Amino acid sequence: MNLLITGGTGFIGKHLVKELSSNHQLHLLVRPNTGSTIPKGVKTIVFDDNIAELHQYILENEIEGVFHLATLFVAQHQAEQIKNMLLSNIYLGTAILEATQHTAVKWVINTGTYWQHFHSEDEIYCPTSLYAASKQAFIDMAAYYTQVDDIKFVTLKLSDSFGDGDTRPKLFTVLKEAIVSGKQLQMSPGEQVLDILHVKDIVSGFVHLMKLLNENKALGSDYILAAKQRFTLREVVAIFEKVSGKKINVVWGGRPYRDREIMQPWNKGIMLPEWEAKLSLEEGINLYLSKTEQR
């Protein structure tokens, strides 16, 4: 298949590209001046706001499916980030949907977040952050295209993720650095529960959803990928210590919980059908540490 991928040079995107590139012709949508190297055999289309040109590219290359992973993630936004966040998280996806009209594209897999649901027991939307709000706003834009076009649009809502190649300053990156440096880590009291997936499992979820869509399975509009088991932050750190065989110098309560910290992740999401995470957290961390040590 000819598949278009956005965010294909990002953390999850890179892993997805690696997984899919042997069996499919991939086309990475990149923004002008992207510095990233593109794997061999993978084509690129530079999107410079020219929707007609993108439409033409999709037609000529007989694209049949789109993975939309591009995102501008901002945990706690600053005012001056809003415009770029909306352009990345709402406009880009809308432009792509516009460009898929009257083409061979049958489905678009979108990436959402558990953070669209601040309250763990509510099914409805309630954003944790402006970032999460922008994810919901794009889904609203997409509703127009699924109304007027015979296109399937399914959102995979992700929670926390980890794996090699993650350059974001996230938990596991910080823990690994703390092992090396031996420095004290000031952390929150650590009672928040995490639903955290290794990127290998996330990629398997995306690929599985593609399979379901290609088989024309009846699907809802959004699903979650969930870990085998949830742990508190304290438990996660304990497992990390166990797997690595190193003690991490954490000061629990050394900083407060952040504003709108999620203590219990969303409980009302529907798991992607016929899919489950393969790796336990211990196995995931083991894989993470062995992969990153090889570098």
Next chain:
Amino acid sequence: MNLLITGGTGFIGKHLVKELSSNHQLHLLVRPNTGSTIPKGVKTIVFDDNIAELHQYILENEIEGVFHLATLFVAQHQAEQIKNMLLSNIYLGTAILEATQHTAVKWVINTGTYWQHFHSEDEIYCPTSLYAASKQAFIDMAAYYTQVDDIKFVTLKLSDSFGDGDTRPKLFTVLKEAIVSGKQLQMSPGEQVLDILHVKDIVSGFVHLMKLLNENKALGSDYILAAKQRFTLREVVAIFEKVSGKKINVVWGGRPYRDREIMQPWNKGIMLPEWEAKLSLEEGINLYLSKTEQR
């Protein structure tokens, strides 16, 4: 009160400004290079994407309420309009909400559209157009601010409108021109039902909602303004002919219904409490024709 108004130089905005300017200090948020003349006594703030500056203005001028009427209306969009539509309909409002944080602003009155609901009997969102989708998307962005801030955000959903000063190529403008020119008007079969309000009634709705908000009345998140009575397009034209005393040369069925024409406007909206339209369609058209003849 010090009130901030966006879209204050547009059709409805102009009328609202006229209505409010005698009792309140108005501040019109305008974009750079606006060509519009600003009424005497009304202040302006040029918003050039500097949210910090807008925040400072809101603080210094002790703004307490915001009327957000600015919109980029596009009935059937072209690809190249999408970016500006999203910047106008999602980004601008988001930037304003950001700027109202930690200020004296107690409420924001937002402008929505019946077109957010394609199916007349459904309560849920289903966009008629990409324009309507952008309206919904902004409401989702606003949900973040009402979560983190003690601000009231109420959307008034409007259907069709008319009145003097409406320069948009809309039904009544077209009908009036047809009277003057005597030209044939190619119209759809004309069986679609319209819910159409004179701008005087729309302004009274906005002002009434402000009153309810200032009185701290318990309010929901969105209301509609609805006409006294609905008419088919054919009936509207007949009333127009009756009031004007002129025959209009309409070719019914001379063009097809447009894509996603709404045959029956949304029936599930909740009317703004303690408010009703004052003018019948006949009275509204009468006022419209007398006002526009004065020009």
